[in-house]
Structures are given as C-alpha cells and as structure tokens.
Amino acid sequence: MRVEIWSDVACPWCYIGKARFEKGLAAFAHRDAVEVVHRSFELDPHRAPGDVAPVIDMLARKYGRTLDEARAMEEHVASNARAEGLGYRTEGRDHGSTFDIHRLLHLAKARGRQDALLSLAYRANFAEERSVFDRAVLVDLGVEAGLEEAEVRAVLDDPAAYAEEVRADESEAASLGATGVPFFVFDRRYGVSGGQPAELFTQALEQAWRGRQDTGPATGAVPEARHPAGPGGAAACDADGACEVPAR
Numbered sequence: 001m002r003v004e005i006w007s008d009v010a011c012p013w014c015y016i017g018k019a020r021f022e023k024g025l026a027a028f029a030h031r032d033a034v035e036v037v038h039r040s041f042e043l044d045p046h047r048a049p050g051d052v053a054p055v056i057d058m059l060a061r062k063y064g065r066t067l068d069e070a071r072a073m074e075e076h077v078a079s080n081a082r083a084e085g086l087g088y089r090t091e092g093r094d095h096g097s098t099f100d101i102h103r104l105l106h107l108a109k110a111r112g113r114q115d116a117l118l119s120l121a122y123r124a125n126f127a128e129e130r131s132v133f134d135r136a137v138l139v140d141l142g143v144e145a146g147l148e149e150a151e152v153r154a155v156l157d158d159p160a161a162y163a164e165e166v167r168a169d170e171s172e173a174a175s176l177g178a179t180g181v182p183f184f185v186f187d188r189r190y191g192v193s194g195g196q197p198a199e200l201f202t203q204a205l206e207q208a209w210r211g212r213q214d215t216g217p218a219t220g221a222v223p224e225a226r227h228p229a230g231p232g233g234a235a236a237c238d239a240d241g242a243c244e245v246p247a248r
Contacts, residue, residue, distance in 0.1 A: 001034050001212055003205070006041040006173045006183040007118075009101050009132055012077045012088075015122045017182035017195030019084040024201025030209055038118055040102040040111070040169035041181045044095075044236050052096035052133045077243070080195075080235075085224035087127025096133035099166065104142055106162035107155050178206035180238035187212055194236040 005021070027033050074090040078216040081088035082240060101121055108117040120141045124130040130137045136141035142152035155161040173183060176191060184201070186208035192200070219228035238242040 001030070001187045001205075002037060003034055003187070003210060004037045004039055004185045006039045006040050006169065006178055006185075007181045008237065009098050009118070009121045010043050011181050012081065012126065012243055013195040013235045013237055014081075015086065015126050016077075016081050016084055017184075018118070018122065018238075019086055020080075020195055020198045021182075021201045023084075023185065023198035025205065027198070027202045027207040028209075030205075034205065036115065038105060038114055039173065040105065040166040041173050041178070041183070042098055042102065042166075042170065043181070045099070045170070046096065047097040049097050049099065049190075052094045052131070055093040055095045056091070058095045074196070081126065087123065089127060089129075092129065094123065094131045094133050098132075100135075100138060100156060101132055102139060103155055103162040104152065106165040106177060107151065108142070108145055108147060111147055113146045117141060120144055129223075149244040151194045157236055180236040182236060221228045 003021075003025075007018070007020070025034060025036075028034065055072065056067055056070045059073055060067050061126065063070070063073070065073070071090060078090050105114055105117055105121075108114040121132050124137060124141060125132045130140075132138065132141070137148065138156065139149060139152050145148050170171040173181075176183075176185065178191070178193070182193070182195060184204070186192070186204050189208045189211050190204055192204055235243070
C-alpha cells in the first residue's frame with residue numbers, strides 16, 4: 001500500500017505532520033507493507049532564488065501583524081512541534097524558495113535516500129542554526145543523507161535537473177484538489193489534509209487497508225480530498241504560503 005505525502009520544507013505543519021504520521025504508521029499492524037513517497041509542493045513557487053528573508057519579518061508582512069505578534073504566532077506553532085518531541089527555533093530562521101530543495105529530494109528519491117534527506121532538511125530548517133536556502137548547507141545535507149557530493153552539486157548547478165519532476169508533483173496535487181500542505185493520499189483512496197493527530201493517521205491506514213483487501217489496489221486519482229475518519233481538520237499551510245495557527 002502506498003501513502004503519498006505532498007509537503008514543503010518551509011511548512012511547519014508539514015514538519016509536525018510528518019512526525020505525527022510516523023507515529024500513526026508505527027501503530028499500524030501492516031506498517032511493513034506501506035510504501036511512503038514524498039512529493040513536492042512549493043508554498044512560495046514564485047519566489048526568486050536568493051530572495052531570503054527572516055521568517056518573523058515575512059509573517060508580520062503576510063498577516064499584517066507586529067513583530068511581537070508574529071513571534072507569538074511562531075511560539076504557538078513551536079509548542080505543537082515540541083509536544084511531538086521536535087526541536088523548533090522561533091528566532092533566526094529564514095524563508096525563501098524551496099525549489100532547489102525539492103529538486104534534491106527527487107535526486108534522493110532516485111537513490112533511495114528521500115526520507116533521510118527530508119528529515120535532515122526539516123531539522124536544519126526548524127531546529128538547527130542552518131539555513132536550507134544556502135547552497136553549502138544543501139550540499140552538506142545531501143551528503144549527510146547518503147548522496148554523492150558531486151551528484152548533489154551537479155543537480156544544484158543545473159536548474160533543469162529534476163525540475164519537471166517537481167512541477168509534475170505540483171500539477172498532480174492541484175488535480176487531486178490539494179490547496180495546501182501537508183496533504184496525504186492513502187492508496188489513492190483517501191485524501192487527508194493537515195497535521196492531524198497520530199491516531200487519525202492510524203485510522204486512515206486501517207481504512208485504506210480494508211478497502212484494498214475488499215476491492216484490490218485503487219487506480220486513478222482521488223476524486224475528492226476527504227477526511228476518512230469523520231469531520232474536522234488540522235492546521236496546514238496553504239498555497240499562498242499562509243500557515244494556520246490553531247486556536248488555543
């Protein structure tokens with residue numbers, strides 16, 4: 001059974017959602033039969049490479065808030081991350097184009113190192129003093145994930161390398177009705193949006209598994225993204241780059 005996850009390294013709810021999904025997967029009886037594929041989704045696809053700004057400043061401009069209010073928003077998201085055992089810095093982080101990161105993630109997928117690179121990129125962006133919008137950092141992350149340094153540099157030097165794969169993922173997300181991330185598709189049967197609780201991910205896996213046993217593997221696109229275990233949603237980052245802050 002395949003689970004596809006559309007996400008962006010710049011999205012805090014994707015970082016949190018990945019951790020929650022992995023906890024939900026660990027509780028799933030057939031977890032060893034699940035293939036997880038990470039797909040590309042840029043929250044800021046029109047941002048020029050090299051246009052990097054502090055996250056706090058970006059949030060203040062986007063939401064029309066003061067810098068103190070933007071810091072409070074970040075601190076609230078950070079509390080959700082820390083509740084999952086994740087590190088999260090609320091100061092000193094950058095925001096920029098994630099296109100190069102997504103291209104490297106496709107290289108990593110081809111080499112069987114995609115999840116390793118994504119985990120390292122999330123940690124660097126949200127928990128460490130390393131900017132994922134710096135070329136040298138991306139090279140280091142690729143090598144840490146098990147990729148050949150020369151191959152990482154070759155991809156970064158060639159703007160066309162894996163560009164079509166990134167755009168294809170984004171086009172497919174749009175065709176499935178995804179307007180934000182994280183967006184999870186379970187065996188092309190159910191679409192789940194947002195950083196849902198771990199228990200819900202386990203339920204979604206179980207429901208998709210039962211459907212697979214009843215009718216065989218699903219084919220084609222998910223006609224409508226829907227919640228497989230009842231109403232309600234969870235925080236996500238939308239296609240305009242805005243990331244929800246849940247009510248206290």
